[in-house]
Amino acid sequence: MIVRPKVKPVLAYLALVVPSSLVLLGFLWLLITSFSTRTEGLKSLGWTLHNWRFLWESPFGPGYPSIWQITLNTLLMSLIMTVIVVVVSSMTGYALARMKFPGRKSFLSLTLILHAFPSVTLLIPIYFVLLWITKIPLIGRGVPLLGGFGYNTVGGVALVMVAFQLPFGIWIMKGFFDNISWDMERSALIDGASRFKVWWQIIMPNIRPGVAALSVFSFLTAWNAYLIPLTFTAGRAGKSVVLSLYLQNFISESVMTEWNAVAAVGLFQLIPVVVFFLFTQEALLNIYGGGRKGGA
């Protein structure tokens, strides 16, 4: 007990650092490459800002939306999705955790099943559902800024992502609601509040950690999303293109992939994530703070 503690931490740190190093090397490469003309491994063969020119000129020609348009798209989609996921999850999570109604049990098991259900297997028919929504006047295509909620619109992509994120969100929020004292809620009802007011004025302010965790998680999921935007936006030049797709364009469309330029775009997408993450890591790692029921 006297000698060992000196050795063991070293081993422990080593066991953590060695596997982590692969990821760290990757991030380091990204940083070096984006400011280099060429690299060999982690060695820069010359420093330059040239790779970042995509910030002020479109590398695919003037017909293609600028990076800022795309960033705005991504931001918009992520924000929409986050707001909807948090609000809807909170509403449903609240009802499931705190309200009595016929069908509550089935609804709870449904949520749990959906939580585990592999939603990506439904991409094919969802494509059809989005095509139908497109045909609905106004909602389908006519919404300003979002384009609408149908196929090939920011709103449509956000909606699908919301649906995929929802079972998880409901489950997380339910866990946080479960931990709120019943007396507080009863007290508010006796004070004369409706269930809606209790939820909004009394309960929600007291589950801020849950809201924070779910918001961060949803935002990052949306910001990083690739598969769903790829599947439900037509053509890469489409207006609803998001950062992940833009980046993938760089890789696949130029004959000779300019890795240095790609790295710069990648870093551009990554920086907000890392900054955001550094400020919110505590909330994020507490995503399961709402209770350990059901193993989660």
Added chain:
Amino acid sequence: MKITIKALCKLFGKVKAVDNLALEIRDGEFVALLGPSGCGKTTTLLMLAGIYKPSSGSIRFGEKVINHLTPKERNIGMVFQSYALYPHMTTFDNISYPLKLKKVHKKEMMKRVQATADMMGIGELLDRKPAELSGGQQQRVAVARALVKEPAILLFDEPLSNLDAKLRLRMRGEIKRLQESLGVTSVYVTHDQVEAMTMASRIAVMNFGVLQTYGSPNQLYDHPDTVFVAGFIGAPPMNFLEMRFEERDDGFYLGSQALEIRIPDERGAQAKQNDVPQRVIMGSRPEDVSVVAERDGDFKAEVYLIEPLGREDLVTFRFDSEEIRALTPAPFHGQIGETMSLKLDKEKVHLFNPETKVSVLRSGNGGSS
């Protein structure tokens, strides 16, 4: 506001939390619901509050059945054991919340909040959040919040359990005075019989969802209806001994291996009238058991345990396989293991049917309703 409860039941799944409860609470009365945890007292209170919906039966406020009214429509105030303050709101916001929901005019609201807070002695703490208040202060905020909307009925759910002993004593007095001065009909749930005895004008004792007895503190103490009530009310609790009941030519006797006592004639006659069985449970409070000189004693027992309580000593005696406790004036002159003579106050002997656990000393057709 008068409260009338009739045939009230509450089921949780298959468990009967409240079973066929009937209770009448007079306007302005302070009634305590007393019983061990899980006896249905809080469930009853929450049905009065409109948090739980009765499975059957009726609750009337005044003449109006309010079973289906929401808490909002009942005009009640409630104080919880956990205080249930809203942690994200200041004291002012907490107290004003009921008024805000009633859309009371802002000026009026400020005035009423300040007045109520002053009455509770927390007028200076209005800017603080609950986390910055002591337990006692939180309690006062909770009471103020219940009072501010001038409810017709006040409900208390073990409001003093989370306070330390000294503070509890003080708040006990304050709440009682407050209730008396405001004259609001109040229902007070507690598992602490001292609290119920000191505060309430009437006590309803419950066990396993069933009302055991309902009466004034003195009534319950002097004439308990059931073994449960007899054992629950009074500290230290009543002694119980199983004995034979015998009627002889010269009077009524209780006997066992170790002792035989004669009980007053009118007690014996009353018991006889109530079909007293051969074997009875005799109850005697520790203060009715005294240590006496050998010639005055009813029976002898060995000192087993001495617990000084300050003013008195609580002494546990053993005889045969039985135990009996006596409250004796301090200091107690005796040693552990010493055999002493004990005497029971026959005027205060209680008799219960061992089958039904009901008192056989009830007058008329029986007190427990």
Added chain:
Amino acid sequence: MRGQLAPYVFLSPTLVLVTLFFFIPLVMVFILSFTNLDMTNFGILEWWSPANWSLDNYIKIFTNRFFSKILGNTIMYVVLTLTVFNVGLALVIALITTHINRRAGFAFRVLWFLPRITPVVVYIMMWKALAGPAPMGIINSILGPLGIGSGKYLLNTNPWVFIILANGFIGASFGMILFSSAIEAIPKDYLMASKVDGATTWQTIRYVELPALKWPLLFVTTYQTLSLLTSFQQIMLLTDGGPGLYQTEVWALTAYHRALTSYFGNTQWGYGAAWSVVLVIIGIVMAVIYLRVFKFGELVEEPKIDQL
């Protein structure tokens, strides 16, 4: 009455979204799998009419030349990633980070969380850079001077290693978080008691901490099996099933390729749906088992306020 309706008002947005994006698609994926709907007959074929339904797609799947290859790939990918990373490494990290200095432990967990929050395209790009051929590739540039390896593009020579690594680094963080919060939730009294009893660190882990991890372990295993079974994003971006024919093609990726890319000619929605249906069925069965295992009954504690 108002009171009775309130819960459904709270539930309604979820009901709409779940109907649109789970129920309808779930029914449709089954129907589509019996049809030969594709881009060419879209709008002509009445796919909803039972007259056009047949089992052809399923026969096509099981008689596919690469059927056993794809199945084998899927099993290997799921089993290896799950055991080595999503459960194994996750457990190791959780145990180590909860046994060292608190802050350092937290910092390492943050670090291990990075792969999960890195945009997938950027993340895969990093792995491609790691695997790149000499002299550009990072691993080759380190190993080359040491005389190890051929210097070729590692994604061509060892695609599976990179697929499993890339997925495992993301997957490990899920278990890591659940395991470490379960370990931290163990009452300190237990740990002290075990120390007082003279247990070594290893004995404490073995007899106090691992038993407390029983449920999280089971949860992570079932949940991650399902997500690995249906995940294909990373593989798609990393090798897209290559480098050779179907060398790294897994079941879920096949479904996607068939239905939603024109790589194989037309987008064969019906045929792709049939591939999906197999996964859907596995998903439903596992989700139901999951309900049973996790004692659903305990979760449905009755609300303590009645709806008036």
